[in-house]
Amino acid sequence: MVSASETSTTDRHRERMLEGLAASIRERGLARTQVTDIVRHARASRTTFYKCFADKESCFVELVRATTTVGLLAVADAVDPAAPWRRQVSDGVRAYFDALTAEPAIAVAVTRDLASLGARGITVQQEGIERYAELLCELTRGRELRRAGVEPLSMHAAVLLIAGVNAMVVRAIDRGEPVGGLLPTAERAVLGMLAPA
Structure with missing residues (x-):
């Protein structure tokens, strides 16, 4: 033991x-x-x-998981469930982008190098998307959002949003564009998906 x-x-x-x-x-x-x-x-x-x-790749996988956890905690801490729903979206999206831009070299490694690990890298990438999607679903079940007429997101819709934002970030990194400039687009996408009918 x-x-x-x-x-x-x-x-x-x-x-x-x-x-x-x-x-x-x-x-x-x-x-x-x-x-x-x-x-x-x-x-x-x-x-x-x-x-x-076992190797550098195993260490990298663990670093990606740890980085994801830090980002998730930052988003969860940034969102005040008593705030108006649009403010919650703005604060959550901003916290996500702050986490990305706080460690640009790590963000580049995650977006560019994770896929090079093959099936293991894809699994870790999907785990990260699922974890963010679960948090997004949880946040959309809050009282202020329900009171505003916002329907809780399905897991499919949350995955669509998270994967879409991630793809947008990867594209910007590959083109050498500043990731922070994507914040308004990401915020509009989340607001549009959540807007009460």
């Missing part, structure tokens, strides 16, 4: 490796990052890395 202190130590090592990978992505991009770069930034050994992750 693994003790709590061993689990805590392993968790700390994993966190350091994720931070090391993020630092290396900022410095070199994911494609040029090697395990030696990760451990250099993490100030750890390769042995410690391989106790935490």
Whole structure:
């Protein structure tokens, strides 16, 4: 049986490796990052890395999941369920874009490099879309939205919105366009989907 202190130590090592990978992505991009770069930034050994992750790709998958969690928490924290519904949309969309633009190198790696992992990358990408869609569905069930006549979103509609916004962001990144400039378009799309009939 693994003790709590061993689990805590392993968790700390994993966190350091994720931070090391993020630092290396900022410095070199994911494609040029090697395990030696990760451990250099993490100030750890390769042995410690391989106790935490099978390879760089596994570490990247975990970083994507952790980044998604941070973004989800930021969106959930930004939305005041007592605020008027349009304000909730504006605050939620802005928090999503703030999370993206806070770590542009990570956003580029997620949009460009995740697909290179094949089925595993697609699964992680779909997980992220599903998690954001679930949050969006939950937020649309709020009292203020119901009072305004906004129908709760179905999971299909939420996936459509999230995947559409993600595709728009990927396109902008690929073209070297500023992601922040997409905020009004994303906000209009969400408002349009939610507008009371």
